[in-house]
Amino acid sequence: xxxxxSNFVNGVDKTFxxxxxxxxxxxxxxxxxxxxxxxxxxxxxxxxxVQLKDNTWLEITWTLVPLALVMGMFYYGYMAFIPxxxxxxxAMEVKVIARMWKWSFEYKGGKQSDSLVLPVNKxxxxxxxxxxxxxxxxxxxxRLKEDVVPGKxxxxxxxxxxxxxxxxxxxSYCGVRHSYMxxxxxxxxxxxxxxxxxxxxxxxxxxxxxxxxILQNNGCMGCHSIxxxxxxGPSFKGLxxxxxxLVADDGTKKITADSTYIKESIFLPDKEIxxxxxxxxxxxxxxxxxxxxxxxxxxxxxxxx
Amino acid sequence: MINATxxxxxxxxxxxxxxxxxxxxxxxxxxxxxxxxxxxxAISTFFVIGAILGLLMRLELISPGQTIMTAQxxxxxxxxxxxxxxxxxxxxxxxAIFGNFFLPILIGAKDVAFPRLNLFSWYIFITGSILAxxxxxxxxxxxxxxxxxxxxxxxxxxxxxxxxTTAAFVLGxxxxxxxxxxxVTIHRMRAPKMKFFSMPLFPWSIYATAxxxxxxTPIIAITLLMLIAERxxxxxxxxxxxxxxxxxxxxxxxxxxxxAVYIMILPAMGVITEIIPTFCQxxxxxxxxxxxxxxxxxxxxxxxxxxxxxxxGMSETARWVFSLLTxxxxxxxxxxxxxxxxxxxxGSIDLKPPLLYALSFIFLFSIGGxxxxxxxxxxxxxxxxxxxxxxxxxxxxxxxxxxxxxxxxLHYWFPKIYGRMYNFRRAxxxxxxxxxxxxxxxxxxxxIGMQGMPRRYYDYLPQFQTGHVISxxxxxxxxxxxxxMIRNLVLGARKGAKAPxxxxxxSTLEWQxxxxxxxENFDEDPLIKNNPYDYE
Ligand SMILES: [Cu+2]
Ligand SMILES: [Cu+2]
Numbered sequence: 001x002x003x004x005x006s007n008f009v010n011g012v013d014k015t016f017x018x019x020x021x022x023x024x025x026x027x028x029x030x031x032x033x034x035x036x037x038x039x040x041x042x043x044x045x046x047x048x049x050v051q052l053k054d055n056t057w058l059e060i061t062w063t064l065v066p067l068a069l070v071m072g073m074f075y076y077g078y079m080a081f082i083p084x085x086x087x088x089x090x091a092m093e094v095k096v097i098a099r100m101w102k103w104s105f106e107y108k109g110g111k112q113s114d115s116l117v118l119p120v121n122k123x124x125x126x127x128x129x130x131x132x133x134x135x136x137x138x139x140x141x142x143r144l145k146e147d148v149v150p151g152k153x154x155x156x157x158x159x160x161x162x163x164x165x166x167x168x169x170x171x172s173y174c175g176v177r178h179s180y181m182x183x184x185x186x187x188x189x190x191x192x193x194x195x196x197x198x199x200x201x202x203x204x205x206x207x208x209x210x211x212x213x214i215l216q217n218n219g220c221m222g223c224h225s226i227x228x229x230x231x232x233g234p235s236f237k238g239l240x241x242x243x244x245x246l247v248a249d250d251g252t253k254k255i256t257a258d259s260t261y262i263k264e265s266i267f268l269p270d271k272e273i274x275x276x277x278x279x280x281x282x283x284x285x286x287x288x289x290x291x292x293x294x295x296x297x298x299x300x301x302x303x304x305x
Numbered sequence: 306m307i308n309a310t311x312x313x314x315x316x317x318x319x320x321x322x323x324x325x326x327x328x329x330x331x332x333x334x335x336x337x338x339x340x341x342x343x344x345x346x347a348i349s350t351f352f353v354i355g356a357i358l359g360l361l362m363r364l365e366l367i368s369p370g371q372t373i374m375t376a377q378x379x380x381x382x383x384x385x386x387x388x389x390x391x392x393x394x395x396x397x398x399x400x401a402i403f404g405n406f407f408l409p410i411l412i413g414a415k416d417v418a419f420p421r422l423n424l425f426s427w428y429i430f431i432t433g434s435i436l437a438x439x440x441x442x443x444x445x446x447x448x449x450x451x452x453x454x455x456x457x458x459x460x461x462x463x464x465x466x467x468x469x470t471t472a473a474f475v476l477g478x479x480x481x482x483x484x485x486x487x488x489v490t491i492h493r494m495r496a497p498k499m500k501f502f503s504m505p506l507f508p509w510s511i512y513a514t515a516x517x518x519x520x521x522t523p524i525i526a527i528t529l530l531m532l533i534a535e536r537x538x539x540x541x542x543x544x545x546x547x548x549x550x551x552x553x554x555x556x557x558x559x560x561x562x563x564x565a566v567y568i569m570i571l572p573a574m575g576v577i578t579e580i581i582p583t584f585c586q587x588x589x590x591x592x593x594x595x596x597x598x599x600x601x602x603x604x605x606x607x608x609x610x611x612x613x614x615x616x617x618g619m620s621e622t623a624r625w626v627f628s629l630l631t632x633x634x635x636x637x638x639x640x641x642x643x644x645x646x647x648x649x650x651x652g653s654i655d656l657k658p659p660l661l662y663a664l665s666f667i668f669l670f671s672i673g674g675x676x677x678x679x680x681x682x683x684x685x686x687x688x689x690x691x692x693x694x695x696x697x698x699x700x701x702x703x704x705x706x707x708x709x710x711x712x713x714x715l716h717y718w719f720p721k722i723y724g725r726m727y728n729f730r731r732a733x734x735x736x737x738x739x740x741x742x743x744x745x746x747x748x749x750x751x752x753i754g755m756q757g758m759p760r761r762y763y764d765y766l767p768q769f770q771t772g773h774v775i776s777x778x779x780x781x782x783x784x785x786x787x788x789x790m791i792r793n794l795v796l797g798a799r800k801g802a803k804a805p806x807x808x809x810x811x812s813t814l815e816w817q818x819x820x821x822x823x824x825e826n827f828d829e830d831p832l833i834k835n836n837p838y839d840y841e
Binding site for chain 2: 172283
């Protein structure tokens with residue numbers, strides 16, 4: 001009755017059906033009884049209230065019957081849940097890397113991709129790694145969700161059962177661009193998958209400057225672009241040497257973005273704010289970045305004019 | 306001589322002249338009834354502010370993309386909305402206002418056990434509230450963590466987290482002291498013939514709540530202190546970058562914050578248990594079952610916190626044990642609902658505004674509770690955890706439950722508190738608008754949540770827009786209803802017709818004294834019945 005994009009849809013949806021079915025029954029029963037009593041025993045009918053004695057058996061009945069029902073619900077939920085924790089031994093492994101506010105996926109051999117391409121009808125185990133805060137790996141069409149917790153090695157798995165494209169969302173609040181942390185799962189035939197993987201360029205071998213890597217590993221790129229577009233903060237493109245308008249407690253001023261200014265922007269971001277931006281968004285990287293790191297960042301910034 | 310006693314009797318707590326004059330007669334008052342009103346005015350103000358913040362969020366979400374505010378502003382607003390509504394409105398709400406006012410009267414006491422501590426609790430509450438409001442205006446910008454303060458986001462963000470957590474920390478002490486005061490009051494201050502099992506059921510629910518306040522609140526206090534220390538000194542409790550564990554924070558946070566849900570809802574259930582017998586003129590059905598179910602909820606409620614963390618990566622065993630206990634904690638609530646219905650059976654039912662609110666409480670709370678089963682089941686939790694389904698669920702419980710319970714209590718005890726009556730017709734109209742607005746506002750969130758709309762999203766995919774539009778329209782209707790309700794009550798308090806001592810023909814002690822009550826509640830020893838709901 002319930003089939004869908006992954007092997008878990010059936011179990012999860014069946015549990016929905018059972019719990020919601022019983023719940024509707026009770027809700028309608030309770031509501032109907034209330035309305036019925038209000039009409040039937042309305043004071044306008046001028047019939048005196050009848051006082052009744054408590055009945056222990058009745059109390060026991062309406063304790064045990066719901067108890068039995070909820071135990072049934074628990075059992076169905078448990079049975080549909082347990083398989084989601086035990087991936088088959090031969091499942092293909094993909095590392096899901098979450099950082100503010102971007103998903104990336106690393107396949108065997110270190111090749112990375114921005115979308116999660118999977119072969120249909122093959123089990124895949126997803127190892128969830130966060131580079132910064134907690135994110136939530138959520139594919140609604142697959143009935144799949146597990147938090148991506150920094151310092152923990154959470155996982156989930158599934159067998160995609162229908163070729164197509166599905167949304168990945170971030171379910172766990174992770175800051176200003178939480179709602180933009182989206183991605184795609186693309187389910188293709190096994191042949192197409194193999195071709196795609198072979199053609200995927202191996203970015204890990206590309207040599208990027210050290211400054212770039214520091215920016216990427218510290219989540220700066222979630223807020224600052226290097227192509228001139230404004231995300232949350234100003235773009236880094238052409239920043240070095242440009243004129244920046246700043247707002248401080250004592251009015252605005254114009255300065256030239258040199259090394260001292262950039263160092264200060266990273267260690268004391270709230271001291272002076274770039275005009276047009278809000279304070280409090282960028283945290284201080286004092287204690288996190290070393291002086292040498294910042295020098296490397298500055299070297300890199302000089303190269304993107 | 307005769308004259309003297311009558312004038313003595315008729316001085317109500319509102320007109321009583323003490324040492325201080327004007328506003329000082331209120332802010333230095335140790336009378337439980339005046340303190341209750343101090344809480345009422347402060348909490349109502351926060352509630353209205355919180356509701357308007359909620360409406361702003363709904364307006365932002367009426368269309369995808371930026372509508373009226375930036376993402377950072379949105380994140381700040383849902384954070385204050387949560388902090389205000391949880392720590393400053395629903396946790397203190399019923400117990401600090403109606404518990405303060407009616408607990409002593411219902412058990413035949415002149416005041417709470419420690420009247421000055423009671424006033425001190427109010428000052429702590431106000432201090433905490435001021436800190437929370439200040440956190441919005443200080444230099445580094447409003448906190449943007451959500452009211453849950455999850456680490457390591459909360460240890461890393463540049464915004465004013467320390468102020469907000471300090472506020473919650475301070476507010477917690479007010480809660481602990483109020484709880485302590487009520488426990489001692491119930492144990493030591495009952496009228497001589499008032500046995501535990503001849504107390505009305507509202508005091509029972511306050512009793513269960515007070516134990517949770519005393520035992521659970523210190524845990525959140527410790528947690529918040531640890532978070533502050535982590536931010537200041539990088540100790541490594543929660544942030545993996547310093548060797549900490551973010552999941553530890555979640556456990557500690559929910560060990561308090563799940564029981565806190567029962568701090569909110571138990572007193573509301575107590576209110577409903579007072580209203581239904583009065584308007585049905587029936588002895589409450591299953592007195593012992595209702596009293597014991599309050600204690601059962603308070604007890605088992607401690608052991609289910611893990612259901613907030615089903616997707617955090619806990620072991621399979623932890624997940625199924627928490628799921629099982631979560632299903633069990635649903636049972637005492639169901640027992641209460643069945644006993645309420647049984648109390649209506651063969652009664653003489655008068656559908657006045659308080660009962661209207663009470664019955665809508667049962668309806669909304671049932672929806673909240675039943676959708677809780679969907680969240681408690683491991684398989685379905687995977688899909689709906691951290692989606693707008695959860696948002697709808699807890700608003701049905703907290704607003705539909707505690708909120709409507711609060712409105713029910715206001716309409717029920719209003720004539721006793723102010724000695725005046727509000728207009729019934731206007732009260733019914735406001736109720737209708739509120740009820741329709743409420744369901745339009747929250748019901749669509751269940752549906753888009755099941756389809757995969759995550760919570761705390763500033764922007765969303767176009768397929769969710771219909772649900773969001775209906776929800777926003779509901780939000781506007783709800784706010785209109787709310788203002789009509791408040792206006793009607795304010796008018797009633799100032800110009801309403803004088804209310805008799807017992808307008809609803811209630812059987813509990815508060816209805817045996819004049820409205821508004823005299824300064825020391827009882828001019829002569831109250832008559833204590835064996836069963837407080839004796840209509841024979
Ligand atoms: Cu995220
Ligand atoms: Cu997120």
